[in-house]
Amino acid sequence: MEKADRKTRLAVVSAMLTGNPGRVYSLKVFCDMFGAAKSTMSEDISILRGIFKKYGRGDIEVALGAGGGVKFVPAPTAQQKEEILKEIAGLLSDPSRILPGGYIYTVDVFSNPQYVTAMGDILASMFTRANPDFVATVETKGIALGFSVARALGKPLVIARRDHKITEGSVVTINYLTGSSRRMVTMSMSKRAVSAGQKALLVDDFIAGGGTVHALCEMMKEFSITVVGIGTAIVTRQPEKKQVDNYRALLVLEEVDTAAERIVIHPA
């Protein structure tokens, strides 16, 4: 291919990195693509890194040496986080979302790609340093969020299911009580999905009592996997004592007042 000029190289590399977070590209890929020298591409990456930093487009991490390369890591700025979380909190505080029993309808927010991607990027940026091998979540509502965190980190998603199907292969199943209704619930995870000794980041859309996430922690123990972080989109103020305590949340649901038709939720 004919040689490309710098603006072309930067535009293409920007698209490739942004479109594939966590994926390590060796400089050679870019050298071959553009007919450019390695020193030129190194300089390009350095320029792009500066541009991304200045305009809040995320980080580019460089690993030197053999097997080295560059990868993109979403890194929302404080202002970007505040803007999007305020917007989501605003949406979720609409009283028409109140459901019987004081629950709130959040399904639309957790299946809107723009919101889910933004929340996924923020959660991923909180746990980049923990360097998990995979992201684990529980079906159903949180899967898109879990996937978005996994995508932002460039790691696989592992889903624990309420039932289990033959297509999961052999599974480990645990039983636990849900915090609110004290019903016994089953959770299964495929044995093939993970290996002993790995590090897991647990992600859920909603933590109230923390029973589900606690059960997911128990599941990880069954697989001899270390939990290196717990992230949730929403945590409820009550009950104050959760079954897990080392979690990080994006939004705090202060109260759902069914009588006054009021939902109070704000960025954490």
Next chain:
Amino acid sequence: MEKADRKTRLAVVSAMLTGNPGRVYSLKVFCDMFGAAKSTMSEDISILRGIFKKYGRGDIEVALGAGGGVKFVPAPTAQQKEEILKEIAGLLSDPSRILPGGYIYTVDVFSNPQYVTAMGDILASMFTRANPDFVATVETKGIALGFSVARALGKPLVIARRDHKITEGSVVTINYLTGSSRRMVTMSMSKRAVSAGQKALLVDDFIAGGGTVHALCEMMKEFSITVVGIGTAIVTRQPEKKQVDNYRALLVLEEVDTAAERIVIHPA
């Protein structure tokens, strides 16, 4: 903010568009960000479009006039499609994936962000012109794929569930028979998630008899929604007669020979 040069503008716009497929950005956003004239940004977009086309990074669509703007649409090239689908077919043909009953283990592929994003981009590019209002899928295994298609199109995802939870609000429930085991299965969808008259793109990870997707079509009828497309990652060769016929598939599963320990699967 100080004025940015062209390479900076192209790199930032490239990242913003690629990172937010389907989202419409007015040129004014970019003008304000870079202190650039509208004519300058128009020229930038035109240059970026040419670069994306040349390097197979997707399409930039331009809508003129008030409320107009630009948006990014993933558009994998024939070569990119072939490469990634061959790679996925290669992975899936590993005989260690054979499960009892002639099923195959695909969970890891459908939760690997790189593969799921690539398949999502390809499916989305097949149905861009159908212009769906949302993407619908059935839990659980296909949710990440459905979400990726939705993300690539910049549209919401709607999930039909096997059970239903109080957090879904009011739901419509239908019963249907699964093709293989002739068990009766329930499928529920939240009333709030969709509106009559909308257009739906149905996405599933796997079509064998087509019973699930057929049921999802029936569900759409209940909501007076038009199905404008059906996309699946994998379709089985047998049975030849499916309960739906107007689907498009990425991969064809020819056979799972449990005796010979052989899986034959190839790009469609």
